Amino acid sequence: MTEGGVSQPLVSGKALVKRFGDFEAVRGIDIEVNQGEAFGFLGPNGAGKSSTMRMIACVSPRSDGDLRVLGMDPDIDGPRIRARIGVCPQQDNLDTELTVRENLQVYGRFFGLSRAQVREKAVELMEFAQLSDRANAEVESLSGGMKRRLTIARSLVNDPELLLLDEPTTGLDPQARHLLWDRLFRLKQRGVTLIITTHYMDEAEQLCDRLVVMDGGRIVAEGSPSALISRYSSREVLELRFAPGEQAGHEAKVEGLAERVEVLPDRLLLYTANGEAALEQVTARGVRPVSSLVRRSTLEDVFLRLTGRTLVD
């Protein structure tokens, strides 16, 4: 994607809108993803992440605005773009009556690969998904996590230049998640561009160079994970845990001890540069939480701040 030494973005959307009937799922967003980058979409349920992903995957025409993927217009060159990208949808859609191997081979053929190519590729990808020992098992018999791994592996069958992963690790156990992160990291090193949606903040922090937080069809913040944390949260967070329902009564008592206080159903979160110091002051004021914890700010806190999800007014 380099022309005259100037790298042009692999995906660029301007004032992108997606409407379903009267309902606006995506309300004019601007995105730009560069080659080799890992880009994330973060946001609560219904934020419009999947709708955006489907537009980029060329299976959902935009209602308004402009979109270019691999320098082409999805409305015109959908099949040509799809030939060069990999898609792992939010919902698995494997052929459950075919075996693991057959699923990979059939899918590879759809991308115009030869029989020999797909045979070889299937072996490689089963290795990738750690499903080699289940090669000839019907997908029906796999566990949920195994199906997910196979769906992810399948999205790599055409050696995509751009990989779209819609909540890839939902349903995976921690070990499988870490393994996948490692694999995605390696793909990225090989120059594959990644676009990921996730609800897991640690995943976004681990994988994404840059991300946008979406809410209600709009982008509410954009930046690298660390930039977002320093911009929207404090360095440290003091968590005070109370018996459910008792936390609210203590809110007034901790006033002024932190830059900001979030009230969750069973906890107070105090955003401050120095958690330990804040804890001492809290104790001095006679507040006795069931337990307390000082931790670093994460994207979780950014998310809470920006979307107000789980926030009690």
Place this chain on the structure above:
Amino acid sequence: MSTVVQQRSTGRVLGLWRTAWLVVEAHWMWYRRHWHSNLFSSGLHPLLFLAAMGLGFGSQVRPSAATGGVDYLNFVAPSLLLLGVVFTAVSESSYPVLSGFKWQQHYIAMIATPMRPGCIVLGLVQWMSLRLLLAGAVYTVIATFFGAWLNAGAIFVMFVGVLTGLACATPVMALASVTYDEGNRFTLIMRLVVIPMTLFAGTFFPVDSIPLGVRWLTWISPLWHGTELARGVTLGGLDVLPFLGHLAYLLALLLTGGALATRGFARRLVN
């Protein structure tokens, strides 16, 4: 930042027919492990009918003007092939196609590849043709041992079968593509359209005996047009003009259904 040169993806776009053929290949992948049960229901089922009706019931029917002057076995052999083919075509185009959108979602998987909606429909039609041809061939060969055929025109009956089957299949595929519920309508179509159709299409007895008031049911029924063609090629007595008329009707149904299905698939998959 060091620039990694990204290798070009191995994926590419093939032409319409080659892409559609990949759909056939995908179905074959499944069929080759499940063919026995399928062939039994689609190929051998109508043979049971032939044995019961042609040989059993037929032994009570004397050749007459009503049977075109031939044995009842020879009279029903072609129409029973069509009956079997139409049942297979309709049932394979209903729930299995809906499943591709709703339950298994394999069309949603396909559309994420260079595949286009029209390719999927064309591939399904090709696959359906092959299955119907296979079922028809099995039936034709075995029916030969029953003495069901009078001449080599029997070979053409299976092709009439494919055409008639497709003429019923594509409209049902189109319907499946706009079905969002659990598909109860397919059961209704089987009961209220397909099964009654067999009574008005001249499958078991000549349509001359059907009252004129409901004869239009015969005329709109693809099964009747197919049956006329099939009897025409085995028993003779079909003029060129009616022959072309029946052919045109079935082709029109097939193409209209195919066009509607393509539109339905496109709207359902790309939205």
